[in-house]
Amino acid sequence: MLVLLGIAVLVAGFLLRINPLPVILVAAIVTGMTGGLSFTETLAAFGKAFNDNRYISIVWLVLPVIGLLERTGLQEQARILIARMTRVTTGRLLLAYFVARQITAALGQTKLGGHPQMVRPLVAPMAEAAAETHHGVIPDATRFRIRAHAAAADNIALFFGEDIFIAIASILLIKGFLEQNGIVVQPLHISMWAIPTAIVALIIHGTRLVLLDRRIAREVAAANATAPEAAR
Amino acid sequence: MITLQWVYVLAGLTFMAFAGLSITDRENNRRFKNAAFWGLLAFSFLFGGYLSDLANGVLLTAMVLVAGIGGLGQGRPATTSPDERRTLAARFGNRLFVPALIIPVTALAGTLVLAKIDIGGTPLFDAKDPTLIALGLGVILALIVGMAMFRPPAIAPLQEGRRLMDAVGWAAILPQMLAALGAVFALAGVGQVVGGLVSDVIPMNGPLIAVVAYCLGMALFTIIMGNAFAAFPVMTAAIGLPFVVLQFGGNPAIVCAIGMLSGFCGTLLTPMAANFNVVPANLLELPDRNAAFNGVIRAQAPTAVAMLGVNILLMYVLAFRF
Helix, strand or coil: CHHHHHHHHHHHHHHCCCCHHHHHHHHHHHHHHHCCCCHHHHHHHHHHHHHHCHHHHHHHHHHHHHHHHHHCCHHHHHHHHHHHCCCCCHHHHHHHHHHHHHHHHHCCCHHHCCHHHHHHHHHHHHHHHHHHHHHCCCCHHHHHHHHHHHHHHHHHHHHHHHCCCCCCHHHHHHHHHHHHCCCCCCHHHHHHHHHHHHHHHHHHHHHHHHHHHHHHHHHHHHHHHHCHHHHC | CECHHHHHHHHHHHHHHHHHHHHCCCCCCCHHHHHHHHHHHHHHHHHHHHCCHHHHHHHHHHHHHHHHCCCCCCCCCCCCCHHHHHHHHHHHHHHHHHHHHHHHHHHHHHHHCHHHCEECCEECECCCCHHHHHHHHHHHHHHHHHHHHHCCCCCHHHHHHHHHHHHHHHHHHHHHHHHHHHHHHHHHCHHHHHHHHHHHHCCCCCHHHHHHHHHHHHHHHHHHHCCHHHHHHHHHHHHHHHHHHHHCCCCHHHHHHHHHHHHHHHHCCCCCCHHHHCHHHHHCCCCCCCCCCCHHHHHHHHHHHHHHHHHHHHHHHHCCCC
């Protein structure tokens, strides 16, 4: 039971809004020491695991490329492209990205999207530009809501798409777990049961994205009503 | 043979350049802290594989102290103005998308093609991580093409990279640190304790309650751990396998597939899933990026909660029928 103290540290740290890095360090040390390790053993285990997981931080290598393209006007060009397509709205654009991301993830190509590579340089500025094409100036709160929805579309499409692919880590984890417990299943039999959830996710989130356009219109109208001078 | 170590060296050199350029940035009044943080991360990437486990722990503690006490600053390297960017966009047009697309295309080609090339019996790429190696290769190719096309100052990619890196700030190592925390949790046996608690408290007197307990348990434990992969073995061993599959006769492939997807609903709801929920809030410079439940999580929450209900329903309807 005492070993759950580390979880309490995490929850308390998040509730008190303390910087997560020291909170995680303390949670790791508390968990290790209540779990029967010494202080140095815990610190060594934590250090080893951090070092073994360096591949997670490799994604930052793309930042010099994205930054170079931003200074040369990539976001502006993305906006110009969208401004020409008058039928494109924020919701429809994000829905199109959602479908593309879900299909490519289902084919195992999870690296084709992502926040540093696609959302920040392309999807978010395009979604903002689509709202500006239809409504002119948009309030800041609406702008940040659109950006958040661009990130959300990437995550949700990935999560409810990737498990359809037979060689993705989570399917192999399931197969390995069941095998250890004496149950042999084929990856295809696991992954095909991810399809119903994927279809419902597309329906539910797709509906929300279509409704997002109405919400943007409402928020712009409300902002214009309270500040009529700024709108004209 | 090209291994992941080559990519670590490339990343280490990049972080080292961010550290060096931070020192000279007089606009940032915490420039020495930024330099120390990116410098320590560079050291980890360049030499972490040669250090003892304890030395890596001390290195990580030093990074936590530098970033955790008082925070990091935001560097302001010289960049182009919005007007200049519009002019450049008009000049280069859609050619701007070419380097951006080189990265995913190379990652794809690397995984599918380059990983299968042999030179005199030795594979060109380490077969364990072809995608990550191809990502590094794609970055180099995109930089070469971008520099040739746009002819910016030679230092521009590193300075612009540092600008974006400082926007992410200390959250850059959050996903890696949370993964390490998961390893310590596993070592200390947190999962078994949680699993034991759940199966002691909830009376499993019917298939519906077992399905609900398993799916909710997957989502809740994922919210705490930030990772459905950590929750899956624990909750499936505690509830999924003994009750839903063995006692009530659920199809194991269906139970496990939908159980994992219930965990993903939890991932959409938690700040512990830093690379999905915290990093984009920083990258998109959302004003509430330091809140526990930032704009990204709030945008995801209605879909996540609805999908959790859908997963419970699908598992109950499908698992005992097929």
